[in-house]
Amino acid sequence: MTTVVIVGAGPAGLAAADSALRAGVEVTLLDASPQPGGQFHRMLPTAYAATHPERVQHGWRAFDRLRRRVLDHPRCTWWPETTVWAIEPGPRVHVVRGLVDGVGRARYVLAPDALILATGAHDRVLPFPGWQLPGVFTAGAAQALAKGERVAVGDRVVVAGSGPFLLPVTAALLEAGSRVLGVFEANVASTVLRGWGSRPWEVAGKAGELLGYATRLARHRVPYRMGRTVIAARGADRVEEVVLARLRADWSVVPGSERTLAVDAVCVGHGFSPQVELAVAAGCELTGAGFVVVGEGQRTSVPGVYAAGEITGIAGAPSAAAEGRVAGWHAAGGAALGEVALRRALRAKAFARRLARAHPIGAGWPSWLQPDTIVCRCEETTFAALSAAAVDPSMMDDRALRLATRAGLGPCQGRMCGPTIAELTQSRPTHRRPIAQPIRLGELAEQPHSFPKES
Amino acid sequence: MPFGLSNDRGPVGRTRVIVIGAGIVGAACARELADAGCAVTVLDRNRPAGATSAHGEGNVLVSDKGPGPELDLALWSTRLWPHVLADIAERTPVDVTRVEWEPKGGIVVATTIAGADALRAFATAQCAAGVRFAELDRAALADAEPHLTDEVALAFHYPQDAQVQPAAAATALLAASGAEVIVNCEVLGGDARELRTSTGVLSAELVVNAAGPWAGEVARRLGAPIAVLPRRGEILVTTPQPPTVFHKVYDADYVGAVGSDSAAVQTSAVVESTKAGTILLGSSRSQVGFDDRLRPDVLAAIARKALRLFPCLADVAVMRTYGGFRPYVPDHLPVIGADPRAPWLWHATGHEGAGIGLSVGTARLLRQLVVGEPSELDATPFRVDRAAVIGQ
Amino acid sequence: MSARRIPGWQDRTGRVDRPLWITVDGERVEGIAGQSLAGVLLAAGRSSWRRTESGAPRGVFCGIGACFDCLITVDGERDVRACRRPAFDGAVVHTQERG
Numbered sequence: 001m002t003t004v005v006i007v008g009a010g011p012a013g014l015a016a017a018d019s020a021l022r023a024g025v026e027v028t029l030l031d032a033s034p035q036p037g038g039q040f041h042r043m044l045p046t047a048y049a050a051t052h053p054e055r056v057q058h059g060w061r062a063f064d065r066l067r068r069r070v071l072d073h074p075r076c077t078w079w080p081e082t083t084v085w086a087i088e089p090g091p092r093v094h095v096v097r098g099l100v101d102g103v104g105r106a107r108y109v110l111a112p113d114a115l116i117l118a119t120g121a122h123d124r125v126l127p128f129p130g131w132q133l134p135g136v137f138t139a140g141a142a143q144a145l146a147k148g149e150r151v152a153v154g155d156r157v158v159v160a161g162s163g164p165f166l167l168p169v170t171a172a173l174l175e176a177g178s179r180v181l182g183v184f185e186a187n188v189a190s191t192v193l194r195g196w197g198s199r200p201w202e203v204a205g206k207a208g209e210l211l212g213y214a215t216r217l218a219r220h221r222v223p224y225r226m227g228r229t230v231i232a233a234r235g236a237d238r239v240e241e242v243v244l245a246r247l248r249a250d251w252s253v254v255p256g257s258e259r260t261l262a263v264d265a266v267c268v269g270h271g272f273s274p275q276v277e278l279a280v281a282a283g284c285e286l287t288g289a290g291f292v293v294v295g296e297g298q299r300t301s302v303p304g305v306y307a308a309g310e311i312t313g314i315a316g317a318p319s320a321a322a323e324g325r326v327a328g329w330h331a332a333g334g335a336a337l338g339e340v341a342l343r344r345a346l347r348a349k350a351f352a353r354r355l356a357r358a359h360p361i362g363a364g365w366p367s368w369l370q371p372d373t374i375v376c377r378c379e380e381t382t383f384a385a386l387s388a389a390a391v392d393p394s395m396m397d398d399r400a401l402r403l404a405t406r407a408g409l410g411p412c413q414g415r416m417c418g419p420t421i422a423e424l425t426q427s428r429p430t431h432r433r434p435i436a437q438p439i440r441l442g443e444l445a446e447q448p449h450s451f452p453k454e455s
Numbered sequence: 456m457p458f459g460l461s462n463d464r465g466p467v468g469r470t471r472v473i474v475i476g477a478g479i480v481g482a483a484c485a486r487e488l489a490d491a492g493c494a495v496t497v498l499d500r501n502r503p504a505g506a507t508s509a510h511g512e513g514n515v516l517v518s519d520k521g522p523g524p525e526l527d528l529a530l531w532s533t534r535l536w537p538h539v540l541a542d543i544a545e546r547t548p549v550d551v552t553r554v555e556w557e558p559k560g561g562i563v564v565a566t567t568i569a570g571a572d573a574l575r576a577f578a579t580a581q582c583a584a585g586v587r588f589a590e591l592d593r594a595a596l597a598d599a600e601p602h603l604t605d606e607v608a609l610a611f612h613y614p615q616d617a618q619v620q621p622a623a624a625a626t627a628l629l630a631a632s633g634a635e636v637i638v639n640c641e642v643l644g645g646d647a648r649e650l651r652t653s654t655g656v657l658s659a660e661l662v663v664n665a666a667g668p669w670a671g672e673v674a675r676r677l678g679a680p681i682a683v684l685p686r687r688g689e690i691l692v693t694t695p696q697p698p699t700v701f702h703k704v705y706d707a708d709y710v711g712a713v714g715s716d717s718a719a720v721q722t723s724a725v726v727e728s729t730k731a732g733t734i735l736l737g738s739s740r741s742q743v744g745f746d747d748r749l750r751p752d753v754l755a756a757i758a759r760k761a762l763r764l765f766p767c768l769a770d771v772a773v774m775r776t777y778g779g780f781r782p783y784v785p786d787h788l789p790v791i792g793a794d795p796r797a798p799w800l801w802h803a804t805g806h807e808g809a810g811i812g813l814s815v816g817t818a819r820l821l822r823q824l825v826v827g828e829p830s831e832l833d834a835t836p837f838r839v840d841r842a843a844v845i846g847q
Numbered sequence: 848m849s850a851r852r853i854p855g856w857q858d859r860t861g862r863v864d865r866p867l868w869i870t871v872d873g874e875r876v877e878g879i880a881g882q883s884l885a886g887v888l889l890a891a892g893r894s895s896w897r898r899t900e901s902g903a904p905r906g907v908f909c910g911i912g913a914c915f916d917c918l919i920t921v922d923g924e925r926d927v928r929a930c931r932r933p934a935f936d937g938a939v940v941h942t943q944e945r946g
Contacts, residue, residue, distance in 0.1 A: 039911060044860060045881025051861035086751050094751050101927040103770045122913040134894035134906040141910025149886040150853045176853055237904050238894045264849055281749065377916060380901050397505020400622035404553060406731055411694050411774055411915035434749045434776045442769030444758040694926050695945050732945060772926045
């Protein structure tokens with residue numbers, strides 16, 4: 001029987017599994033977390049034994065039905081706490097199973113007929129002075145802690161960055177009992193309105209959702225300001241105050257507009273970075289913006305490898321699910337899809353384009369940086385060190401530059417600073433991480449098991 | 456003697472030299488030739504120090520080489536390195552601290568009785584050639600490398616072994632040369648008078664082929680093919696660790712792999728830490744052309760051998776791997792000298808995994824050959840017109 | 848003042864708290880079953896548990912395993928992402944320093 005391996009059990013991966021199962025194939029669904037759902041449907045821990053998860057989970061009932069249908073399916077093998085650390089052409093998928101970052105996890109190699117990558121995205125955060133202080137979180141972290149663990153990151157919180165994602169994050173913070181002092185969208189109103197304004201029918205569904213959030217903000221008297229952002233965080237051993245400033249359309253600071261605000265947490269997100277290292281390992285072609293190129297049926301440039309969700313363009317959960325359904329069906333060898341599914345996937349793409357237009361990253365953001373601002377969090381490379389090394393970019397290869405400054409060479413392997421370093425040094429961002437997730441030497445040394453077992 | 460700049464050819468300052476390849480060997484050659492008064496232009500297909508020079512540990516080793524011309528070049532290079540760096544520091548504004556020159560010494564261990572016998576014989580022969588080493592007894596070894604396995608049959612300390620940050624070393628040498636650098640410039644063909652490149656036609660009196668693993672292809676395009684092929688090597692990089700490994704430590708079987716002709720994958724344990732706290736684990740050698748795909752089986756083999764030396768690293772996480780291509784010559788000797796078929800063409804390549812260490816000696820020798828100065832080192836074994844390089 | 852867990856009686860999800868204890872550099876810290884180590888530490892009022900090479904404090908940043916800021920040593924295993932590792936009763940946790 002045809003076998004399909006799906007990496008990532010978020011909205012895209014679950015939908016892909018569902019439709020591949022419908023098409024009659026054998027599915028192995030992998031996720032690094034103990035539970036399915038990804039970031040969007042981040043579930044409460046089983047141990048919480050929550051009686052009303054739907055009260056904090058967006059679209060809980062539909063998700064719950066989907067996850068049961070998929071995970072309980074006799075042709076579905078569900079592998080939670082499974083980390084894909086390498087992909088070889090074939091595709092051959094190398095995984096370790098066990099506690100995240102554990103030792104002695106079991107090594108497996110999977111060799112499916114088709115592979116669907118639905119690895120999602122993480123917050124992109126631009127550096128600013130003090131962003132490395134404890135108490136500064138990504139927007140996604142604040143949401144994950146509130147929704148997934150019922151932990152509020154602070155009492156006096158500021159939310160800043162760009163994009164509609166700041167709204168559900170704020171809603172989650174409010175629900176968790178934090179006081180949100182303000183939500184600051186860096187783009188000026190004219191940019192946002194121009195981006196969203198034309199062809200409103202493309203975003204009709206989304207608009208209702210956003211309006212819901214706006215109402216919630218108003219009820220809690222949370223100000224939402226455009227053309228403003230956090231340009232610095234200050235504090236001794238943790239954040240104690242932020243500096244807010246007014247921005248021009250290109251995100252350069254309006255001089256004299258700075259003011260400080262006492263806070264105990266800051267949540268920041270300037271959009272998302274797709275997690276494409278596995279796609280790169282599989283040999284998939286990327287767009288200039290770093291997304292996986294997909295064609296008809298969510299096929300990547302590599303035969304037998306499909307991609308769905310945020311790694312093909314940031315467009316949110318419904319769009320990811322629509323793409324996942326298409327990918328699952330085609331990966332399973334299904335016949336050409338009906339128009340409805342395709343139209344849904346296309347609409348998703350239109351939304352992604354719209355989102356990118358309404359919430360671009362302004363070219364003037366580096367004006368927030370000071371010489372001693374850390375740009376690479378892992379290696380503590382400062383803006384001054386990077387600038388000094390990159391004085392004449394022609395004099396050094398990107399790799400030599402990274403070796404010289406250590407930028408991007410720490411444990412996160414440039415996930416956080418990669419796009420920033422590339423932009424500041426006018427070099428190519430690297431998406432290549434041959435070891436996609438850390439693996440212990442002892443685990444690497446083990447002979448891997450094949451799955452399914454070779455008889 | 457081959458065509459060169461013998462002193463009676465007039466002021467060398469007028470001699471224009473094009474160096475192909477801005478890796479460490481090209482950079483070192485550019486520095487020496489500029490120092491000799493040449494007007495040097497360095498070309499690179501991409502940008503400086505991005506390929507082989509940025510994909511290795513930065514070895515400056517004598518311990519892994521048996522008696523012979525390569526060891527002589529290595530010993531000379533090892534002596535030259537501190538002088539070259541001091542000279543750069545004195546005469547240029549280039550910051551040489553970023554080169555991270557570290558004469559940390561190497562420790563070679565044999566884990567079997569047979570390996571111990573071979574290592575002792577090897578080291579004794581090296582000693583006659585000028586390599587210094589000292590046997591470490593159990594206590595001394597435990598003191599030098601407390602986390603090393605107990606199952607060591609014999610261990611030698613080689614104080615002359617050192618390490619640099621290779622990409623920084625290459626860019627420092629290049630900056631110190633003051634040479635004009637042309638990036639994203641691929642050589643297409645022609646000769647010194649009319650060197651055709653992807654960015655236009657260049658002209659010079661001499662061309663130095665220092666294109667590393669691509670030197671074979673460059674030579675072919677220039678009508679004078681040489682047998683330099685890529686050989687792939689892989690290194691694992693751990694997350695930053697507290698100090699665990701203090702020298703470059705390797706298994707004596709590494710010596711065998713360096714000299715091997717086999718096209719099959721070979722691995723041997725080479726373990727060392729960097730100033731950034733990461734531990735580098737090597738090494739592998741395989742001839743797969745320029746295929747840079749990840750090979751989990753090769754990585755696993757490297758891990759197994761490294762753990763045999765340092766069992767305590769089993770729980771340490773690997774966060775990165777990098778593979779580089781090294782310029783391989785079938786007889787395992789660098790190619791340094793004038794091309795007998797094209798009087799304007801010189802080669803400086805074929806160092807395989809030792810190019811970082813050998814770069815400064817290679818460049819000094821090339822300069823002496825070009826300028827016609829006497830040399831401390833016999834260049835004959837490295838000559839281009841040997842069978843392994845240009846056939847019969 | 849800082850991060851805190853929504854008290855069980857206030858939590859609309861109707862969760863049931865089963866306490867667990869971990870030690871952090873020898874000090875006992877209470878959490879509840881199901882939390883990540885990062886969640887336990889944050890809710891216990893700790894905002895950082897790692898020092899970088901320069902000595903700067905770090906805790907949670909991305910919260911989803913991408914930034915590797917929250918690395919911690921658990922039962923002797925170094926470099927564990929606290930935001931993704933579930934807390935277990937009796938876990939012996941040590942804060943981490945680089946190099």
